Amino acid sequence: xxxxxxxxxxxxxEAGLEVDLGDALSYDHVDLSFDSPVFSNPDYRQAFLMTIxxxxxxESIITPINPEAEVLNSQLFxxxxxxxxxxxxxxxxxxxxxxxxxxxxxxxxxxxxPEITILYNTANPNRVDTFQLIKQSAEQAGFIVNDxxxxxxxxxxxxxxxxxxxxxWVSPGAGYAGLPQIWQTGGGGNYNAYSNPEVDSxxxxxxxxxxxxxxxxxxxxxxxxxxxxDAYGLPLFQTPGLTAxxxxxxxxxxxxxxxxxxxxxxxxxxLED
Numbered sequence: 486x487x488x489x490x491x492x493x494x495x496x497x498x499e500a501g502l503e504v505d506l507g508d509a510l511s512y513d514h515v516d517l518s519f520d521s522p523v524f525s526n527p528d529y530r531q532a533f534l535m536t537i538x539x540x541x542x543x544e545s546i547i548t549p550i551n552p553e554a555e556v557l558n559s560q561l562f563x564x565x566x567x568x569x570x571x572x573x574x575x576x577x578x579x580x581x582x583x584x585x586x587x588x589x590x591x592x593x594x595x596x597x598x599p600e601i602t603i604l605y606n607t608a609n610p611n612r613v614d615t616f617q618l619i620k621q622s623a624e625q626a627g628f629i630v631n632d633x634x635x636x637x638x639x640x641x642x643x644x645x646x647x648x649x650x651x652x653x654w655v656s657p658g659a660g661y662a663g664l665p666q667i668w669q670t671g672g673g674g675n676y677n678a679y680s681n682p683e684v685d686s687x688x689x690x691x692x693x694x695x696x697x698x699x700x701x702x703x704x705x706x707x708x709x710x711x712x713x714x715d716a717y718g719l720p721l722f723q724t725p726g727l728t729a730x731x732x733x734x735x736x737x738x739x740x741x742x743x744x745x746x747x748x749x750x751x752x753x754x755x756l757e758d
Contacts (some may be wrong), residue, residue: 511655512557513615516718520678521648523599530716532593533601533649535586536623543722545618546611550725557720561709564723568702575706576713578720590626600629601648604641607634612651615721619651643676650676653724661691661701668708677718684711 515537517524524530539556547554555564558578562569573579603619605612613634620630633647642650654667666674669688670681687704694700734754 511653511724512563513611513651513653513721513724514557514560514718515619515721516650516652516677517716518645518648518650518677519680520645521601523601523648527716528593529597529599532590532626533623533628534582534716534719535590535593536619536626536628537582537719537721538585538618538622539582539719539721540584541622542615542618546614547722547725554722554725557722559709560712560717560720561705568706571702572706572709575710577710578713581713582719585622587622587626590623594627596627598627598629600631602631602633602646603649603651604633604635604638604647605651606636606638608636615651649718661705664688664691664705664708668712679712679715679717681711681715684708687711 515534517530517533519525524533543554543556557564558573559569559576562572601623603616605616607613616632616634620632623630635641638650638652641647642652663674665688666672668679669675669685670679687708691701691704694704734756
């Protein structure tokens, strides 16, 4: 399912199905709009990110489904990728935003009460819950948070009218052709008007390197760290991956770390008696 909840796994268990869980390649994140009247101010961006209760969001939404899940700490890599450890060591998300810091956010706001609108998908219960938890926390620091949720949220991306957005990406797992779309100035998927000349240059370099995966990984880790220092936004959690069956099909393998999904080894499946 596109939006797995604890009710999903409970219903499958009650139906007597065999359920396997893991971390999928998709992940939820919060992006801040750099052309927003509020978040064009870097202090306000950092203050807002300091209020996002990532551990509470994880425990409310994901832990009841997958108790082994952890907060995600990279915008470019997911936990199953070998580059993840180096990325989180470089980007500082754990140190900067590992815990909610209302007092620190208030200090950055210096008495201001910025009003912001958050865009998200009201048809996705996980995003609704995420919005509510963020709103409750941010308002403790002084932000005024307006509900910009909409079932047609995707058509509104990049159109203005909001200051932050909650949605998901799917990590490619390998490859780098999509980097200019999201991270480069004017990229087609750069919905939040992010622009950093150093990041632009690093992205350009990734597109001309051939057969040197380590060099490309190093460039992506730098991009991850620079966007973190710019208070681009925050990764939240990897979406749970789920398979369920009645035991009649054998050979179904772990698919959570790949984009091809459950059918990646379909030629190995067998029908059990």
